[in-house]
């Protein structure tokens with residue numbers, strides 16, 4: 012239906028022109044979007060390095076955005092777009108995008124997750140044993156990052172340990188270039204990332220060919236799910252070319268690693284800082300078995316069997332979402348929450364601000380959104396819009412895998428270990444690229460039940 016501009020409010024705008032000061036504030040001020048929402052409303056525009064950018068939060072504006080169909084498209088900053096590659100589904104729209112989601116989505120279907128789950132359980136046990144074997148305090152963050160990388164690299168893509176370690180080095184170089192200025196000056200993070208990208212693509216290409224050869228010989232893959240991609244068709248019904256598939260695999264490493272590692276660190280940090288909620292969760296965990304019975308891994312800790320765990324995970328992701336926001340670009344004028352947004356604007360959906368903003372004016376759940384209170388999700392009085400995995404046509408493709416690995420790690424570690432926060436460490440979160448405790452989350456690990464699980468609580472903790 013054509014828009015009638017006379018019925019719509021004009022787009023509120025900050026006074027920023029060049030956007031240099033705004034951009035600095037964007038990276039430095041964790042309250043950047045929220046303070047401006049308070050001043051300008053749920054839909055406003057500012058300038059970030061010369062790019063007119065519309066920030067939105069809240070149920071109405073976000074639902075309107077998801078209903079726009081072809082009037083909006085996916086958008087990423089130049090550096091991310093270049094380093095992901097033009098074939099990546101993240102940089103495609105319409106039928107091309109949908110076809111690739113169908114192909115890659117096979118890696119996260121229930122049958123695929125069932126196949127990966129014994130290996131994920133083994134990785135959880137390996138990590139728990141390693142922590143128990145240490146007599147000193149250990150930083151959890153690097154170990155959780157390694158765990159998250161192993162799940163995607165070994166369990167899903169099927170890399171062996173040697174390939175995985177070699178790939179990891181290039182992958183970290185590539186990641187450092189993602190949010191840098193996209194000028195390939197020799198030696199700059201962006202130039203190094205471009206070189207690393209070529210090596211990554213070669214390595215992933217060789218991996219894909221090995222998987223294809225095994226499938227052609229009728230053999231089952233020793234690890235990973237790449238055989239599930241065989242026969243995937245593009246939008247014209249033709250098989251996807253290898254270089255196309257390889258760019259999708261690179262996207263999976265990018266999308267699935269940092270995000271999941273962040274959610275795991277924030278989950279453990281938050282529970283260790285909130286002993287009452289940890290004890291409440293432990294009551295439920297006491298009634299669950301670890302390891303989960305073979306064949307029942309997918310359902311063993313689902314929201315029906317483990318509602319408190321589900322509520323805790325939701326609440327941690329509400330307060331510390333691994334992805335603070337995601338982008339779209341308007342191809343034509345659109346209306347968001349009754350505000351006219353012109354064509355050719357980048358729209359950033361602020362997940363962080365939406366998660367702390369009540370859609371109700373009054374009532375329980377609208378006034379304590381700064382507080383960690385997992386029970387709100389069981390009582391159904393969560394008044395904020397929750398979208399840690401995004402939404403609409405581009406909702407996170409790996410959501411089911413992420414949720415599975417978070418639950419398995421939480422149950423496996425908390426049933427086997429008592430973790431004790433160490434004093435004199437900075438527990439504040441570094442926010443970019445994803446929230447993570449600054450000093451790496453130093454803990455002592457002991458067998459579960461040792462001296463009670465409330466040791467190490469931080470009495471000064473709030474949200």
Ligand code: HEM
Pocket residue numbers: 085100101112163262263264266267268270271274332333334336337338398399400401402403404405406407408409410412413
């Ligand atoms: C806690 C962990 C994770 C969080 C919070 C998360 C969050 C998100 C968000 C917010 C988006 C953007 C959605 C949008 O634009 O509307 C996204 C997209 C995506 N995610 Fe995740 N993600 C997580 C884990 C994963 C994993 C494990 C994978 C795969 C291994 C994955 C693969 C993807 C892909 C491929 C996209 C792009 C989808 C598209 O453009 O169509 N994510 N994710």
